[in-house]
Amino acid sequence: MAVTLTINGKSIAAVGGLSLFDQAEALGIDVPTSCRKQGKCKECMVEIVEGVDSLSPIAEPERHLKGKFRLSCQTYVTGESGHVRYHTMRRGHMRIESGAEGMPATGLPFELDPAVTRDGDRILIDGVEMDHSTGPIHGIAMDLGTTTVVLRLIDLETGRLIADTSFENPQRFGGSEVMSRISYDTDHPGRLLMRTLAGYLSHAIEKFPVDPKTIYEMVVVGNSTMRDLFFWQNVYSIGQSPYQSITEIEMAEGKRSTTSLTQTGLHSLLPIHPKARVYGAPIISGHVGADAAAGMLAADLANETRTIAIMDIGTNTELIVGNKDRILAASCPAGPAFEGGAIACGMPALDGAIEEVHIDGDGEFKFGVIGDVTPEGICGSGLIDVLSELLRTDQMNERGRFEDDLHRIDLYKDEDQSVYLLESDVNELAQAKGANVAGLHAVFSTYGIDFQDIDVFYLAGGFGRHINVEAAKRIGLVPNLPEDKIVRAGNTAIEGATIALLSRKKREELEEMVKRVEHCRLETHPNFFEFFVEGCQFKLVEPIPCAK
Ligand code: FES
Numbered sequence: 001m002a003v004t005l006t007i008n009g010k011s012i013a014a015v016g017g018l019s020l021f022d023q024a025e026a027l028g029i030d031v032p033t034s035c036r037k038q039g040k041c042k043e044c045m046v047e048i049v050e051g052v053d054s055l056s057p058i059a060e061p062e063r064h065l066k067g068k069f070r071l072s073c074q075t076y077v078t079g080e081s082g083h084v085r086y087h088t089m090r091r092g093h094m095r096i097e098s099g100a101e102g103m104p105a106t107g108l109p110f111e112l113d114p115a116v117t118r119d120g121d122r123i124l125i126d127g128v129e130m131d132h133s134t135g136p137i138h139g140i141a142m143d144l145g146t147t148t149v150v151l152r153l154i155d156l157e158t159g160r161l162i163a164d165t166s167f168e169n170p171q172r173f174g175g176s177e178v179m180s181r182i183s184y185d186t187d188h189p190g191r192l193l194m195r196t197l198a199g200y201l202s203h204a205i206e207k208f209p210v211d212p213k214t215i216y217e218m219v220v221v222g223n224s225t226m227r228d229l230f231f232w233q234n235v236y237s238i239g240q241s242p243y244q245s246i247t248e249i250e251m252a253e254g255k256r257s258t259t260s261l262t263q264t265g266l267h268s269l270l271p272i273h274p275k276a277r278v279y280g281a282p283i284i285s286g287h288v289g290a291d292a293a294a295g296m297l298a299a300d301l302a303n304e305t306r307t308i309a310i311m312d313i314g315t316n317t318e319l320i321v322g323n324k325d326r327i328l329a330a331s332c333p334a335g336p337a338f339e340g341g342a343i344a345c346g347m348p349a350l351d352g353a354i355e356e357v358h359i360d361g362d363g364e365f366k367f368g369v370i371g372d373v374t375p376e377g378i379c380g381s382g383l384i385d386v387l388s389e390l391l392r393t394d395q396m397n398e399r400g401r402f403e404d405d406l407h408r409i410d411l412y413k414d415e416d417q418s419v420y421l422l423e424s425d426v427n428e429l430a431q432a433k434g435a436n437v438a439g440l441h442a443v444f445s446t447y448g449i450d451f452q453d454i455d456v457f458y459l460a461g462g463f464g465r466h467i468n469v470e471a472a473k474r475i476g477l478v479p480n481l482p483e484d485k486i487v488r489a490g491n492t493a494i495e496g497a498t499i500a501l502l503s504r505k506k507r508e509e510l511e512e513m514v515k516r517v518e519h520c521r522l523e524t525h526p527n528f529f530e531f532f533v534e535g536c537q538f539k540l541v542e543p544i545p546c547a548k
Helices: 021-024 168-172 177-186 191-204 226-231 245-254 290-298 380-392 425-447 461-466 469-474 492-502 504-516 527-537
Strands: 003-007 009-013 045-050 069-071 082-088 116-119 122-125 128-132 138-144 148-155 161-168 217-222 260-265 277-280 308-312 316-322 327-333 352-358 365-369 408-413 418-422 456-460 486-490
Touching: 045 128, 045 168, 122 217, 138 492, 148 191, 148 461, 148 492, 161 168, 161 191, 168 177, 168 191, 168 425, 168 469, 177 191, 177 226, 177 277, 177 327, 217 226, 217 290, 217 492, 226 277, 290 308, 290 316, 290 327, 290 492, 290 504, 308 461, 308 492, 316 425, 327 456, 352 380, 380 425, 380 461, 380 469, 425 527, 456 461, 456 492, 461 486, 469 486, 492 504
Parallel strands: 003 082, 138 217, 217 277, 308 456, 456 486
Antiparallel strands: 003 009, 045 069, 045 082, 116 122, 122 128, 138 148, 148 161, 260 277, 308 316, 316 327, 352 365, 408 418
């Protein structure tokens, strides 16, 4: 009996003597490579989901990889029978948010004032000549997330979006969350995380429909670890109490006036103009990064008279509350559960992910699956729906226990595939939710307001854009606010990065605003643990009265 391979959801019988790379190629699957299978570029990485025991031993060029990650050009099927399931790191087109919605700054309501300009055939940056060309002038806005990377290519003379793209952050081989990436970067010499990312980014930029050398500026936002890794900074201090970026430490020591970073295109190892400026937007703290700062710019918080909240739910949930007079920020280490990490059948929001769940009158599960294909797993919005539906139909109680002594609920099953939810998954989700809710209560009570005092509650991030708000309220992931106060804003980070790319005035506003943000350290809040325990239950989040 031959070994069956399932690659990115497509199955074939394994052919002897071919590497996992070749087997994928035979199925017409594009595997990233720059070294033509020589084991040098490290880009052909795949994640083995099943059947790791049927594969050849780890080869020398893949010693840097951890867990289930392998270099597909170095890995062969050695087993006689069974099933090997793996996927490439750039599988399908990730569902990205190419825009933010319902935010004041959306749609160029500010003056186009980019740093890169033209004077005849002279290309200038901040008025200083950097090149001679009569060709177009482009810029890139990038949201560099722990899980996904989003790029926008912009015409700097018109502000027009030319193209956008996204992919799974290939740095996952160093762990799925920032703390693992920090230890990986600290323990492995050679800056492998950044070098691997640079390879993927270069391919993405080369696929844009313009000459990469016409890209003269790039604005990078991301959490503090992702941003600092991209700028070759030592990230060790972000992983140690008091969790500060090296840029914050240097600023406190008077060695720099901002936490923003700049380097050249050449230094970034990207194929853009070698003298291009790559600007890393300022961070708020070690765990409230430039992505949150960019979200504040997109929300026009510097000029906002209403009191607003921005919640970006993720491995590290970021919370911002405030208005033009006072801004408070915090981060909650919620873990990867709501992004599908640490969940038996969890997966990112890719083709094959269950994203919507409804239980009908007959108790049957009905799904919405991304890409309208056979379900392979379940992503964050699907997890929120399934919890809400199990709660609504009394198949799960507020403590996350299944009825009838069940420990597993099958959502989908066919001959090859089953997607299910374990009680232990619910436990992971409960803890992630507990951290988020504790963060909300701690930030609001520190600010001295209740949830009802909020005029707009923005749910940011690709995840926030797709969740069913009613389901999120039912399980108590977001406050029980009237529907018209909750805005599913989408990717506010890429929106803010774009604004900073197109307007020097707005970039200055961002630099100034970040310096005014108060950082709320959740772990020091006297009621944090109590809030956390309360937040682990699946029920509506109501305000906890606070002293005003
Ligand atoms: S193709 Fe370059 S390392 Fe495998």
